[in-house]
Amino acid sequence: MNHDWIVSYLRPRLLRNDGEHLSRQLYRQLRELIRLRRLAGGSALPASRALAQTLQLGRNTVLSAYDQLAAEGYLESRHGSGTYVCDAFADDAVHSPQTDAPARQLSLRGRQLAEASRLPASKLGAFVPGQPELAQFPHKQWQQCLNRRQRNAPLAWLHYQHQGGLPELRGALAQYLHLTRSVRCEPEQLVVVPGAQSALTLLAQLLAEPGDIAWIEEPGYTGAQTAMLAAGLRCQGMRVDEQGLRPNPDAPPPRIIYATPAHQYPTGAVMGLARRLELLALARRHDSWIVEDDYDGEFCYTSAPLAALQSLDRDGRVIYVGTFSKVMFPGLKLAYLVLPPELVDPYRRCQARLQGEGSYLQQAAVADFIEQGHFARHVRHMRELxxxxxxxxxxxxxxxxxxxxxxxxxxxxxxxxxxxxxxxxxxxxxxxxxxxxxxxxxxxxxxxxxxxxxxxxxxxxxxxxxxxxxxxxxxxxxxxxxxx
Ligand SMILES: Cc1ncc(COP(=O)(O)O)c(C=O)c1O
Incomplete structure (x- = not known):
């Protein structure tokens, strides 16, 4: 039996330094394959030595996973001939409901989501994408902003909030975005969100029906794909060239177009004016929304960042998304949206219900951090670094x-x-x-x-x-x- 597909399936799913031992990961992955009948009853598994070699694992790692699966009745070893999936798994009726429960609890969408949400090892160090310089963050000044606000926090901040973010922070952001990205908006169009990822997830639910098409960049940010999948959208990958997302005129019309025009993730392409206008015209023709994700636009080294796509939008179909994850630190979980006026109220209401608004104390500290000039200084310093x-x-x-x-x-x-x-x-x-x-x-x-x-x-x-x-x-x- 050809085992190449098992190896290709396992390789990307076994994460070194994931915190979970590799034999445990291997055990889980194989168990899933058996439960889902992708490895049918009676089928042979690769020999432990060969599998260990191809996956660059210790032989004991593989043996320990096989032993555990055998102890739980998933595998049997046949003397002199190898390891096989138990015949019991050829027959659905014999399958114990208890054993099967976790696989059945997930919906098809849930399974797709879990599959698409592969987590990288949460490590800091060489080559981790998206990791800012954390040691040189102005921790002292940040702490002072937090302390001062903590001392004077109104009681209301300890309760649920439904304002779309602290008005003070929304005002500061509207000004900042106008100056640095030519974003055109009133502070009321700004909504503070608990991370850009939460915003993408909620936008997909709010703007499209299950089954609608979302265009996403390919290669692109996996979080966008996950957000669309979570809302039941069908993702259509759009190839990326030196101008970023290249619309395919033959693709089915999208309800949502997700793009990173300032700095395409991960190729780094910058979308020029002609392509931006083409994208806007296309969105108008198909009556689509464009989600503009400006995740690291502050770090432009040779010139000022291009004006946001949102600033060219004449008919209110671009939603601008920005985040503090790169310019401050990802653990802050703070980002913001600039919404066309008619979306503000529905978005705020759904956010309050589905995600909550995050900490107003923290938002107040960020407003001070901006107001007192620490933010601009830090960004300047990081840009040089x-x-x-x-x-x-x-x-x-x-x-x-x-x-x-x-x-x-x-x-x-x-x-x-x-x-x-x-x-x-x-x-x-x-x-x-x-x-x-x-x-x-x-x-x-x-x-x-x-x-x-x-x-x-x-x-x-x-x-x-x-x-x-x-x-x-x-x-x-x-x-x-x-x-x-
Ligand atoms: C392209 C892109 N968009 C959005 C995000 C997520 O931002 P947040 O941390 O605010 O959810 C990331 C994070 O790496 C990203 O790379």
Whole structure:
């Protein structure tokens, strides 16, 4: 029996340094395959030694998973011939309801969602995409803002709030967005949200019917795909070129178009004016909403950021999403939306019911942090730091990796995209790199369907200057043995 598909299924699902032992992960994944009948009763499993070798696991890791599955009655070993899925699993009636319960509890959508929501190891360090420089955040000033607000907090802030965010913060943001992105809005159009991801999830539910089409970038931000799936939308991947999302005129009309025009995630393409106008015209023709995700627009190194797509929108179909995750820190869980006026009230009501509004105390502290100039200073400082780190990464890569892995991504953001030869096994490289505490993100993760190119998303913002070169050297070593 050909076991290649089992290996391809398992490889991306086994996460090193995930906190859960690999034998436990392997046990869970195989159990799921058996429960879902993808491994039918009577079918043979790969030999433990071969599986360990292909997946680069210890043999004991595989044996321990097989033993556990055998102890629970999923597998049996037949002397001299190998390990098989128990025959009992060929017959649905024999299947004990208790054993089957977790698989049955999930809806089909739930299963798709869980599948699409693969979590990277929550590690800090070399190449983690989206990790800001956390050590150099002005912790003292932030603490002072929090303390002062805590001392004077009105009792109402300890209760539920339904205002779409603290008015003070909404006012500060409206001004900031107008100055830095030419966003046109009244403070009333701003809604403070508990993270951009929550906003994408709620927008998909609010704006589309289950079964409607959402265009998402491919490669693109997986969180957008998950948000659309959660609302029962059908995702249509739109290829990305050097201008970002390239609309496919033959694709079915979308209800929602999700795009990152300022700095396409993860390729780094910047959408020029002509493409922006084309996208707006297309949205008008199809009567679609555009969700503009401006997740790291502050970090533009050679020029001021382009004006937001929202600023070109004449008929109120662009929803602008911004986040504090990159400019402050992700653990803050604070982001904001600029909504067309007619969406503000429904959005606020649904948010209050479905997600809640987050902490007003924290929002007040952020308003002060902006007002007192700490925010602008920090962003300026990080912009210089990240620009320097990007250059360091580019230089080290040119020296050690050169032609094999060209970097792409423009002069912006917190990551670069490293291109690998087509068909390169990024998952295997990721696993090997994790052994050396290098956290690589395969580009393959960012595709809806079969990836049409290979690469790695390399975060550089959170790596100390002196650690960048050695990290690139280690990556070069790993690549060298694989590209010979
Ligand atoms: C493109 C993009 N959009 C949105 C987000 C999520 O932002 P938040 O942390 O506010 O949910 C991320 C986080 O990595 C991102 O990369």
């Amino acid at each position: 990240y620009q320097r780190r990007q250059l360091l990464l580019r230089h080290a890569a040119a020296q050690y990796i050169g032609d094999v892995m060209p970097l792409q991504g423009g002069d912006a953001g917190m990551h670069l995209l490293a291109t690998l030869p087509d068909g390169f096994d990024e998952w295997e490289l990721q696993a090997a790199a994790a052994e050396r505490e290098l956290w690589l993100r395969p580009l393959a993760r960012h595709f809806l369907d079969t990836p049409y190119r290979s690469g790695l998303v390399l975060g550089y913002a959170g790596i100390e200057d002196h650690a960048l070169r050695p990290a690139v050297q280690q990556l070069a070593d790993l690549l060298e043995t694989r590209l010979k």
